[in-house]
Amino acid sequence: MHDSETRESNGDAALSAPEAAPRKEGPIQLLFEIFCACIFLGMIGLVFYNTFLRYVFSSSFPPSEEWARFLFIYITFFGAIEAFIYKKHIAVDLLVSSLKGVSKKSVNILASLFSLSALGLLLYGGIINVLQTMDTYSVATGVNMAFINGTLPIMALAAIVVELRALFAIINKPASSFQKG
Numbered sequence: 001m002h003d004s005e006t007r008e009s010n011g012d013a014a015l016s017a018p019e020a021a022p023r024k025e026g027p028i029q030l031l032f033e034i035f036c037a038c039i040f041l042g043m044i045g046l047v048f049y050n051t052f053l054r055y056v057f058s059s060s061f062p063p064s065e066e067w068a069r070f071l072f073i074y075i076t077f078f079g080a081i082e083a084f085i086y087k088k089h090i091a092v093d094l095l096v097s098s099l100k101g102v103s104k105k106s107v108n109i110l111a112s113l114f115s116l117s118a119l120g121l122l123l124y125g126g127i128i129n130v131l132q133t134m135d136t137y138s139v140a141t142g143v144n145m146a147f148i149n150g151t152l153p154i155m156a157l158a159a160i161v162v163e164l165r166a167l168f169a170i171i172n173k174p175a176s177s178f179q180k181g
Contacts (some may be wrong), residue, residue, distance in 0.1 A: 036078055043071035066140040070148050077151035081158045097181055104178040105170065112167040119160045126153030 046068040054060050083089045096107055130153060133145040 032078075032082070036075060036082070039071050039075045039078070043068050043075065046071070062140040066138055066143075070138075070141075070143065073148060074151055077155040080155050084159045084162050099178075100180045101178055102175040104180075105173070105175045108170050108178070109167065112163060112170060115163050116160060116167070119156050119163060123153050123156035123160065126150075126156055 046064045050060050050064040050068070080089075096104060096111070099107060126149070129149050130146045133149050136145040137143065138145060138148070
């Protein structure tokens with residue numbers, strides 16, 4: 001293959017490759033990213049602080065370990081919300097990508113209903129967990145564990161809202177627009 005053919009085939013491939021849709025940056029998105037960055041940096045700072053104390057002074061500050069664990073829980077669930085909103089979560093679409101038309105739309109609706117069922121169970125279980133830990137306090141920091149465990153129902157509720165919007169979009173989209181791939 002000559003250089004000109006290589007450039008042409010690479011150019012064709014670049015033109016046919018789907019481009020990612022740009023993310024809409026709004027004030028709420030910016031605040032959410034700042035919130036997540038503060039949580040992440042706080043977690044890193046606490047772990048570094050405790051490590052420094054252990055190796056330099058041969059002692060530790062027990063609340064820093066607990067706060068780091070709490071911040072890890074928060075960043076996990078709030079990161080899951082962002083992954084769900086921007087469809088960056090893990091998905092296996094081997095079957096769905098081989099379908100088209102009504103069958104693909106039907107499978108997408110069914111998958112969305114299963115997702116809503118699972119998220120409903122997470123929401124219910126999260127609320128039960130929060131209610132059971134309303135009178136429980138952490139050992140080192142004295143933080144009410146309902147405040148920490150409340151991230152699960154918050155994440156589940158946000159994911160339910162996102163999934164319901166996606167389900168309505170699938171239902172309103174004509175079946176002929178569902179293509180293979």
